[in-house]
Structure formats: structure tokens, C-alpha cells
Amino acid sequence: MAADVHKKKSWEVSNGSLVPGDGQHTERSESPTPGLAQGTEPGAGQEGAMFVHTRSYEDLTSPEDGAAAVRSPEERRGEPAEQSSMEQISKDFSELSTQLTGMALDLDEEMRAGKEGKLEPSPQTTRRDSVLSGKEEEDVTMDAWRLHRKHVFVLSEAGKPVYSRYGSEEALSSTMGVMMALVSFLEAEKNAIRSIHADGYKVVFVRRSPLVLVAVARTRQSEQEIAHELLYIYYQILSLLTWTQLNHIFQQKQNYDLRRLLAGSERITDNLLDLMAHDPSFLMGAVRCLPLAASVRDAVSSSLQQAKAKSLVFSILLSGNQLVSLVRKKDQFLHPIDLHLLFNLISSSSSFREGEAWTPICLPKFNSSGFFHAHISYLEQEMDLCLLLVSTDREDFFTVSDCKRRFQERLRRRGVQHALHEALRTPFYSVAQVGIPDLRHFIYKSKSSGLFTSPEIEAPYVQEEEKERLLGLYQYLHSRAHNSSRPLKNIYFTGPRENLLAWVTNAFELYVCYSPLGTKAGAINAVNKLMKWIRKEEDRLFILTPQTY
Amino acid sequence: MAQMVTSGTSPEGPRPSYMYKVVLLGSMSVGKSSLAYRYVKNDFRELLPTVGCSFFTQVLELDEATVKFEIWDTAGQEKYQSVCHLYYRDAHAALLVYDIANKQTFSRAKLWLEELEKKFLPDEIVIALVGNKTDLAAEREVTTEEGEDFARTKGLLFMETSAKSNHQVNDVFMAIVQELLRREKEKAPRPSPHGRSTVDLRASGARTRCCRS
Numbered sequence: 010m011a012a013d014v015h016k017k018k019s020w021e022v023s024n025g026s027l028v029p030g031d032g033q034h035t036e037r038s039e040s041p042t043p044g045l046a047q048g049t050e051p052g053a054g055q056e057g058a059m060f061v062h063t064r065s066y067e068d069l070t071s072p073e074d075g076a077a078a079v080r081s082p083e084e085r086r087g088e089p090a091e092q093s094s095m096e097q098i099s100k101d102f103s104e105l106s107t108q109l110t111g112m113a114l115d116l117d118e119e120m121r122a123g124k125e126g127k128l129e130p131s132p133q134t135t136r137r138d139s140v141l142s143g144k145e146e147e148d149v150t151m152d153a154w155r156l157h158r159k160h161v162f163v164l165s166e167a168g169k170p171v172y173s174r175y176g177s178e179e180a181l182s183s184t185m186g187v188m189m190a191l192v193s194f195l196e197a198e199k200n201a202i203r204s205i206h207a208d209g210y211k212v213v214f215v216r217r218s219p220l221v222l223v224a225v226a227r228t229r230q231s232e233q234e235i236a237h238e239l240l241y242i243y244y245q246i247l248s249l250l251t252w253t254q255l256n257h258i259f260q261q262k263q264n265y266d267l268r269r270l271l272a273g274s275e276r277i278t279d280n281l282l283d284l285m286a287h288d289p290s291f292l293m294g295a296v297r298c299l300p301l302a303a304s305v306r307d308a309v310s311s312s313l314q315q316a317k318a319k320s321l322v323f324s325i326l327l328s329g330n331q332l333v334s335l336v337r338k339k340d341q342f343l344h345p346i347d348l349h350l351l352f353n354l355i356s357s358s359s360s361f362r363e364g365e366a367w368t369p370i371c372l373p374k375f376n377s378s379g380f381f382h383a384h385i386s387y388l389e390q391e392m393d394l395c396l397l398l399v400s401t402d403r404e405d406f407f408t409v410s411d412c413k414r415r416f417q418e419r420l421r422r423r424g425v426q427h428a429l430h431e432a433l434r435t436p437f438y439s440v441a442q443v444g445i446p447d448l449r450h451f452i453y454k455s456k457s458s459g460l461f462t463s464p465e466i467e468a469p470y471v472q473e474e475e476k477e478r479l480l481g482l483y484q485y486l487h488s489r490a491h492n493s494s495r496p497l498k499n500i501y502f503t504g505p506r507e508n509l510l511a512w513v514t515n516a517f518e519l520y521v522c523y524s525p526l527g528t529k530a531g532a533i534n535a536v537n538k539l540m541k542w543i544r545k546e547e548d549r550l551f552i553l554t555p556q557t558y
Numbered sequence: 559m560a561q562m563v564t565s566g567t568s569p570e571g572p573r574p575s576y577m578y579k580v581v582l583l584g585s586m587s588v589g590k591s592s593l594a595y596r597y598v599k600n601d602f603r604e605l606l607p608t609v610g611c612s613f614f615t616q617v618l619e620l621d622e623a624t625v626k627f628e629i630w631d632t633a634g635q636e637k638y639q640s641v642c643h644l645y646y647r648d649a650h651a652a653l654l655v656y657d658i659a660n661k662q663t664f665s666r667a668k669l670w671l672e673e674l675e676k677k678f679l680p681d682e683i684v685i686a687l688v689g690n691k692t693d694l695a696a697e698r699e700v701t702t703e704e705g706e707d708f709a710r711t712k713g714l715l716f717m718e719t720s721a722k723s724n725h726q727v728n729d730v731f732m733a734i735v736q737e738l739l740r741r742e743k744e745k746a747p748r749p750s751p752h753g754r755s756t757v758d759l760r761a762s763g764a765r766t767r768c769c770r771s
């Protein structure tokens with residue numbers, strides 16, 4: 010077993026300078042400009058950041074993850090070499106708008122087409138990858154299986170199945186074999202991302218020795234984004250085992266069957282994949298806060314801060330997948346990815362609802378070599394308020410359990426429970442509060458705090474597919490804005506169903522969705538108004554004064 | 559045996575208080591969490607697999623004593639086993655659970671017992687062998703006799719339960735309490751012989767103070 014984390018040995022964040030210094034709040038500007046310095050944007054913490062400073066997305070995928078897509082020759086030919094970015098985007102968007110719109114329909118049609126032996130409606134049907142399609146056509150039972158929008162497989166470098174999102178790994182072991190063959194075929198260097206485009210699918214490979222992660226996706230995500238999700242799965246596995254243990258196992262026995270060790274936790278991985286399809290936190294690489302009056306949040310944070318113990322590193326209160334408060338040991342920063350993994354762990358098991366849980370957990374971005382011990386419990390039966398106390402000492406259950414009791418006692422004494430209850434009744438705010446008629450939805454991320462805010466997704470994005478389509482549009486904008494070869498800082502697109510805008514600066518990222526009736530000038534106007542609104546509401550929507558113990 | 563808990567203010571009452579640590583052991587999905595949930599909440603629901611360990615408390619007001627149970631429910635997954643031995647250390651009682659409809663879990667229970675026998679002397683821990691899921695009678699793979707015989711040869715308490723239909727769940731815990739109290743009486747004249755550190759409720763107050771600093 011890996012040793013417990015007692016002291017953070019190799020602190021990854023060498024760039025302490027990126028954490029905004031004190032006193033910057035005096036420079037907070039009324040109306041943010043693109044030149045806004047990091048640390049002064051709305052939502053930036055006034056007393057330093059809570060999280061490890063990351064450039065979110067890039068942090069996962071570069072430099073060592075630098076996405077190097079291998080495309081089929083046809084595809085490369087099909088792509089005009091000299092097309093201006095904007096034109097390219099317009100083209101992509103109209104494709105996206107129509108294709109994403111018709112997603113549910115396409116699936117239906119394809120199901121019928123498959124049975125009747127008709128051609129698929131996809132124009133790429135003719136461009137089949139011989140290896141993959143050959144395999145698929147052999148197996149009739151694959152029809153239903155193929156309809157899932159995204160398959161994810163994890164296998165060991167020896168080709169042993171570790172995880173499969175749908176269906177048993179057993180049944181798919183032949184597929185795994187094909188994948189291993191592809192991996193070795195594509196393999197040039199370790200830790201590389203490779204992808205194949207075929208037949209309306211993207212097959213993305215991420216190799217993280219001793220594991221290989223593969224996604225077969227018919228979503229419109231970029232390779233980078235799919236790879237980003239695969240890395241989350243990788244980190245999820247590390248959080249159960251530690252990197253040290255994982256490597257040790259495979260050094261001892263190359264063809265070890267890891268499923269034995271992971272038995273019972275497939276659900277956690279399933280849940281993570283589902284969450285990533287619905288929750289923009291993962292795409293943004295940031296954390297959303299429960300909207301809460303600053304005075305209430307401060308009282309909660311102080312209560313958490315006072316209920317400390319020697320072995321505690323992080324005290325986290327969360328509701329759903331939103332952060333209520335986070336208190337950390339001085340000089341120890343949590344990484345948003347680690348927090349996402351904790352969120353996922355909690356939402357994936359109802360067993361935490363009862364009693365108190367005490368579980369070893371590795372926070373791979375913090376320290377991938379050892380386990381922390383997390384005390385997990387819900388504060389009250391009927392309230393969606395979960396307390397997570399992360400300790401370095403596995404022997405410390407009772408001390409940490411007592412911290413919970415003290416925290417609750419302080420909450421009571423400060424009399425904020427009622428206010429907390431109230432806030433939990435409306436965990437999301439409506440975009441109508443902003444008062445911009447054409448505004449439908451937005452995501453705003455403060456880069457220095459690693460926090461983002463976003464209203465509830467409302468009409469016309471009511472159906473699940475519609476919600477996913479909206480997230481798909483954001484994903485697309487995000488990938489364009491972060492494209493490693495042609496990043497775009499401003500994107501505006503008018504579509505038949507909505508207009509969209511993306512604005513990425515050093516300090517923040519903003520993605521906005523408008524009704525299709527508005528104009529570009531109106532959209533830009535609205536952005537100014539929106540930014541002012543966020544500034545006005547920032548102490549409710551963000552955690553501006555994170556605390557430490 | 560157990561930590562005797564005396565009230566800080568009043569002198570020794572006629573009824574002593576005891577705190578016992580009870581652990582649930584056994585393969586995945588045999589119904590450990592469901593048994594704990596049934597016992598503590600008197601309810602059954604579809605729980606998702608346990609992660610790590612869960613901790614529950616239950617206070618019993620009996621005629622002869624007040625008993626506080628600290629119940630540890632372990633995940634029973636291999637990856638947690640290295641951690642879970644910590645949870646059965648210092649235990650006063652263990653429920654060794656298997657699924658009567660799954661023979662393999664019965665063999666696993668035997669292995670758990672070997673593990674326990676390495677860690678504890680027979681008089682240090684009360685062990686109950688529990689065949690759960692009696693409501694699945696049609697799928698039974700382990701007969702009552704098999705369970706009984708094994709328990710008898712090893713000197714374990716034995717009971718078959720169903721967390722789902724609430725069959726004998728309370729009885730298992732009651733049988734354990736009775737056995738613990740019986741041993742308590744046997745040992746009463748002598749001071750507690752074991753050198754293991756048990757959680758003393760009084761001491762936990764002191765611990766609280768020391769980490770407030």
C-alpha cells in the first residue's frame with residue numbers, strides 16, 4: 010500500500026506568482042475590459058486563490074498532452090488548407106446546429122436503417138475505417154451497442170480490459186484487442202493523444218502508462234475535449250489506487266487484471282462520465298459555487314475554519330455539485346480536478362447519506378503517491394449538504410468526526426442554519442435576474458479563482474437532448490477558443506436556433522447564449538451589462554474571501 | 559472487555575454503560591450495509607456500494623446496562639483491504655456476513671475468520687456468522703446446517719437473516735450484546751486484561767480539547 014500523505018513532497022505549483030497577491034481588490038474595476046489583469050476580474054478572490062492556479066483546460070492537455078491528431082488522409086484532404094478561422098467556424102457551426110439538432114432523430118433513423126440494411130444518413134458513411142467497421146459488422150449484437158454516443162474503455166498496456174462504459178469487458182475483449190493493435194500502430198511516444206476519424210466517429214486514445222484509455226465518440230467534441238475527459242477517467246482511477254500503487258502492480262505483473270482491485274467502483278467511473286456530459290464544471294476546469302449571501306457564507310466558512318484539527322488539510326461543504334465553502338490548510342491548495350473527483354465520488358454513492366463514511370482517497374493532482382482519508386457525511390437527513398473533511402491521518406477518524414460535531418454546533422450558535430436552508434431551496438438562479446431580454450444562458454469563469462457561475466438552464470433547453478446540445482455548443486466554442494494551433498479570443502456566431510458569443514481573456518472566460526433574434530451589436534452591449542451584473546453579484550456568486558486554518 | 563463509561567457528574571449508577579465496537583465483514587454485496595441500515599434505521603433500501611468504511615452508532619437501553627454500539631461497515635473490496643484491517647483492530651465483536659444464495663461468499667467468510675483469528679484471541683472478540691438474504695430461499699446455495707456446523711466447530715454465534723424482510727436482524731445484534739455482557743460479567747472481578755487501546759468515551763473529550771488549540 011502506498012504511504013499516506015503526510016507532507017506534500019513535490020509541490021507542483023512552482024508559479025506562486027500566479028496566485029494574486031493581497032490588496033488587488035482595490036483595483037477592481039467597475040466594467041471589466043479585455044485588458045483586465047488577472048486577479049481583478051469579477052469573481053477573483055480578494056485574499057488569494059483557493060485552488061491551485063491552472064489554466065484549466067491547458068493544464069490537462071499540454072504540454073506533454075499536446076493533442077496530436079492523426080487524421081485519415083481523406084479527411085485531411087477534405088479540409089481546405091487555407092480557410093480563415095471565422096469561415097471555418099461558421100461552417101462548423103451550421104453543421105453543429107443542424108447536426109446536433111437532429112441528433113435524437115438521427116439515432117432513431119439509424120436504428121431503423123440498421124435493421125433494414127439501409128445506408129446511414131451520415132455523409133461520412135462511405136469513409137469507413139476498414140479495421141473498425143470490419144469488426145463491427147461481424148457482430149450483430151453490436152448494433153444496439155453502437156448507438157451509445159460515447160464509449161469509453163480503459164485497458165492495460167498488456168491489453169487486459171480494465172473498464173468499459175457499456176456492456177461487460179468480457180464481451181468486448183475482442184474489441185479491446187483491436188484497440189490495442191491500433192494503439193501500438195499509432196504509438197510513437199508515451200503520454201500522447203492519438204485519434205482516428207471514421208464513419209462519423211472519433212476514436213481518441215490517451216496513453217498513460219500503464220493504462221491506455223480509449224473513447225469512441227459520436228459527439229461533436231474535439232479530440233482535445235475527449236482526451237480531457239479520458240484524463241479525468243485516468244485521474245479517477247488514480248484516486249482509488251494512487252499512481253504509486255498502480256505502477257507497482259503492473260511492474261510486478263504486466264498482465265495483472267486490474268478489475269479485481271476496481272470491483273465495486275465501476276459506478277464511480279460511470280457516474281463521472283454521466284456528470285461530464287451534463288455539468289460544465291469539467292469543461293471549464295472550474296468549480297461552481299452555491300449562490301449564497303456573503304454574510305452567510307462567511308459564517309459557514311468561519312465555523313468550518315474553527316472546527317479544525319491537526320491532521321485536516323481541507324474542509325469542504327458542498328451541495329449537489331456546487332461548492333458552499335472550502336477551508337484549507339495554509340499553503341495547501343486544492344486542484345479543481347481533485348475537487349471534481351470528490352464531487353463525483355459523493356454523487357456516485359448513496360451510501361454516504363447514512364452514518365459517517367471514512368475512506369481512503371488519493372487526490373492525484375495534489376499528490377498522486379499517497380492516500381488521504383476523507384470523512385464524508387451529510388449534515389441533516391433532508392438537506393442536500395455534504396461535509397467532506399480531508400485528513401492526512403487514517404487513525405484520526407474520531408478526531409475528525411468530532412470536528413463535524415463542532416462545526417454543526419458553531420453553525421447553530423451563529424444562527425445561519427435557516428439562511429442556509431433557504432439558499433438550498435433555490436440552488437440555481439434564473440438568467441432573468443440579469444435583466445437582458447435576449448440573454449438565454451451564460452457561463453462565466455474567473456480564471457484566478459478557478460470558480461465559475463452559470464444560471465439554471467431554462468427554456469427552450471428543457472429536454473435532456475436540448476440541454477446536452479447547449480453544452481455541446483459551449484464545448485465547441487471552448488475548443489475553438491483553446492485550439493492549440495489557432496486559438497480565438499472572440500467568437501460570435503449567429504445560428505438558426507440561437508446566437509452565441511465566446512470571449513476569452515487572460516482574466517476570464519465568458520460563453521453566452523442569446524435568442525436568435527438579436528444582433529451582434531446587441532450581443533456586445535449585453536456582454537457589458539452582464540459583466541456589470543456579475544460584478545455586482547460577485548460576492549453572492551463566488552467565494553471572494555477563502556479562509557485557511 | 560469494553561470500556562466502561564461512567565457519567566462524569568453522578569456517581570456510579572446501578573446500571574453500567576458500555577461501548578462496543580462492532581465490525582461488519584464479508585464479501586461485496588452480501589448485505590453488510592443493508593444489515594447495518596436495517597438495524598440502525600429499521601429500513602431497507604437499495605444502497606449503492608459502500609466506499610471505504612461507514613460508521614454508525616446505536617444506543618441500547620437494556621435492563622442491565624446501557625450499551626453504545628459503534629458499528630463499522632466496511633466496503634469489502636480488495637483495494638480497501640489494506641486499510642480495513644485498521645477498522646477491525648480493537649473490535650469487540652464482528653459480524654461475518656455471507657449470502658446464503660452465493661456459496662463463494664461463504665468460503666470468503668471462512669477466510670475472513672482466519673484473518674480475525676490471526677489478530678484476536680478467542681476471548682477477545684465475539685464473532686457471529688451471519689447468513690443473509692434468507693428471503694432468497696429458492697436460490698439458496700448454502701444450507702442452514704452448513705452454516706451452523708461451521709459456526710459450531712469454530713465457536714461462533716450463528717444466525718440467518720434477511721435485511722430485506724427484516725428477519726432476525728435485531729436478534730443478531732441482541733445475541734452479540736448478550737454474549738458481550740455475559741463475558742463482561744465473567745471478567746468483572748478482574749481488571750480488563752487486554753492491552754489494546756479502546757476508544758474511551760471520556761478520553762474522547764480530552765482529545766477534543768487537545769485539538770482545539
Ligand SMILES: Nc1nc2c(ncn2[C@@H]2O[C@H](COP(=O)(O)OP(=O)(O)O)[C@@H](O)[C@H]2O)c(=O)[nH]1
Binds near residue numbers: 590604605608719722
Ligand atoms: N433479497 C435480498 N437482497 C438483499 C438483502 N440484503 C441486501 N440485499 C441486496 O444485496 C445487494 C448488496 O447489498 P449491500 O448492503 O450493499 O451489500 P454490502 O456490499 O455487503 O454492503 C443490494 O442490492 C441489496 O439490496 C436481503 O436480505 N435480501
Ligand SMILES: [Mg+2]
Binds near residue numbers: 590592607608631633
Ligand atoms: Mg456495503
